[in-house]
Amino acid sequence: MPKHWNRDPIQAAYDLWVAKGWEDTADGMIAVTSLLRVHQLLMARADEILAPVELSFARYEVLVVLYFNEDAVPLSYLAKALQLHQASVTNLINKLEKQGYLERRAHPSDRRVTLAQITRTGRARTRTAIRRLNSELFSQLGLTVEETRAMVSIFAKMRHAWGDTPQDGGTDATGALLPVAQSTA
Amino acid sequence: MPKHWNRDPIQAAYDLWVAKGWEDTADGMIAVTSLLRVHQLLMARADEILAPVELSFARYEVLVVLYFNEDAVPLSYLAKALQLHQASVTNLINKLEKQGYLERRAHPSDRRVTLAQITRTGRARTRTAIRRLNSELFSQLGLTVEETRAMVSIFAKMRHAWGDTPQDGGTDATGALLPVAQSTA
DNA sequence: ACCAGATACTTTGACTTCAAACAGTATTGA
DNA sequence: TCAATACTGTTTGAAGTCAAAGTATCTGGT
Numbered sequence: 001m002p003k004h005w006n007r008d009p010i011q012a013a014y015d016l017w018v019a020k021g022w023e024d025t026a027d028g029m030i031a032v033t034s035l036l037r038v039h040q041l042l043m044a045r046a047d048e049i050l051a052p053v054e055l056s057f058a059r060y061e062v063l064v065v066l067y068f069n070e071d072a073v074p075l076s077y078l079a080k081a082l083q084l085h086q087a088s089v090t091n092l093i094n095k096l097e098k099q100g101y102l103e104r105r106a107h108p109s110d111r112r113v114t115l116a117q118i119t120r121t122g123r124a125r126t127r128t129a130i131r132r133l134n135s136e137l138f139s140q141l142g143l144t145v146e147e148t149r150a151m152v153s154i155f156a157k158m159r160h161a162w163g164d165t166p167q168d169g170g171t172d173a174t175g176a177l178l179p180v181a182q183s184t185a
Numbered sequence: 186m187p188k189h190w191n192r193d194p195i196q197a198a199y200d201l202w203v204a205k206g207w208e209d210t211a212d213g214m215i216a217v218t219s220l221l222r223v224h225q226l227l228m229a230r231a232d233e234i235l236a237p238v239e240l241s242f243a244r245y246e247v248l249v250v251l252y253f254n255e256d257a258v259p260l261s262y263l264a265k266a267l268q269l270h271q272a273s274v275t276n277l278i279n280k281l282e283k284q285g286y287l288e289r290r291a292h293p294s295d296r297r298v299t300l301a302q303i304t305r306t307g308r309a310r311t312r313t314a315i316r317r318l319n320s321e322l323f324s325q326l327g328l329t330v331e332e333t334r335a336m337v338s339i340f341a342k343m344r345h346a347w348g349d350t351p352q353d354g355g356t357d358a359t360g361a362l363l364p365v366a367q368s369t370a
Numbered sequence: 371a372c373c374a375g376a377t378a379c380t381t382t383g384a385c386t387t388c389a390a391a392c393a394g395t396a397t398t399g400a
Numbered sequence: 401t402c403a404a405t406a407c408t409g410t411t412t413g414a415a416g417t418c419a420a421a422g423t424a425t426c427t428g429g430t
Contacts, residue, residue, distance in 0.1 A: 045347075164222065
């Protein structure tokens with residue numbers, strides 16, 4: 001085989017950055033770049049695993065929230081829980097309702113609110129989806145437990161550094177790493 | 186690992202998994218979940234930083250490839266380099282051409298091929314974009330150099346485990362993916 | 371030389387996301 | 401009371417992604 005083997009593109013990018021005199025940001029650059037690549041692979045695999053269950057990962061996430069809430073929840077709650085735009089939630093709910101995995105309900109006292117209630121079919125689908133993801137994705141990352149936890153730990157630090165505060169205004173920093181920036185007044 | 190104070194949603198998810206008896210996959214689950222969240226934050230920030238330059242991160246990535254290739258490159262090369270679908274490349278190239286940051290060229294010998302050539306304006310934009318990302322994103326991850334490199338290392342191991350081989354059929358899996366360069370130019 | 375199959379790109383359509391504008395409902399305060 | 405403001409959800413439109421089908425061109429085997 002020819003000797004100009006194809007190098008890891010990410011390593012190549014690192015060298016380019018250094019060659020341009022940006023060695024001080026080269027580590028961060030490839031960190032972001034490889035995160036994007038891993039995300040791409042992860043999502044492709046997840047959608048592949050969920051395809052037989054007729055779910056995308058986005059719709060799976062909605063169902064999981066409902067699965068763990070026996071009561072119907074407001075759509076606005078889903079937007080906060082999943083950190084999605086309201087319009088995205090409306091869109092996902094439309095699809096899932098059309099599939100028969102959930103139903104819209106009226107809020108008993110506040111007529112602005114629409115509630116989402118998972119159906120029996122939805123429950124069954126979600127169970128299957130979770131089982132499949134557990135066995136084919138979450139346990140197959142190719143990492144040791146230590147590495148996995150190290151990664152989660154680093155992500156937690158990043159989230160806190162970026163002011164990714166837990167939902168509504170809690171002042172306590174989860175990782176106790178950094179004070180939570182007072183984002184969004 | 187902290188306990189159950191005001192819900193970091195990801196920690197809460199971990200507890201749910203354990204409560205269901207899935208403790209063996211709970212680590213992988215929150216690893217995937219927090220990766221998605223960090224990706225979400227990262228992309229939002231990147232697009233925010235690039236907005237004044239009238240670029241999205243997706244279009245920025247195309248320009249960076251062209252920026253480091255003085256010669257025009259085939260669109261199919263971009264698809265491989267960025268791991269994108271051909272149709273996505275066509276779409277991005279259309280936008281960038283409309284913005285005047287690149288031009289389509291004919292391949293001298295193979296008339297199937299379309300080449301993309303960055304323009305002077307495109308070069309200037311790319312330089313600005315890189316400068317902004319370097320100073321406002323890549324160097325602001327909120328991590329130490331050691332943590333950043335550890336993260337890259339773990340990503341490399343994941344990509345390797347998932348068969349994310351460099352480009353076209355490179356069969357040699359030397360340790361190129363493992364340790365992050367010890368730079369020190 | 372010629373035709374079958376590969377390659378390169380574009381087009382069309384589905385999906386997911388956000389932003390902005392809109393409509394209906396609740397809350398607040400003057 | 402009632403008008404200004406806030407909140408909830410939907411609609412519409414733009415961006416980006418993929419899959420599948422279509423067009424044009426090249427290549428290879430006979």
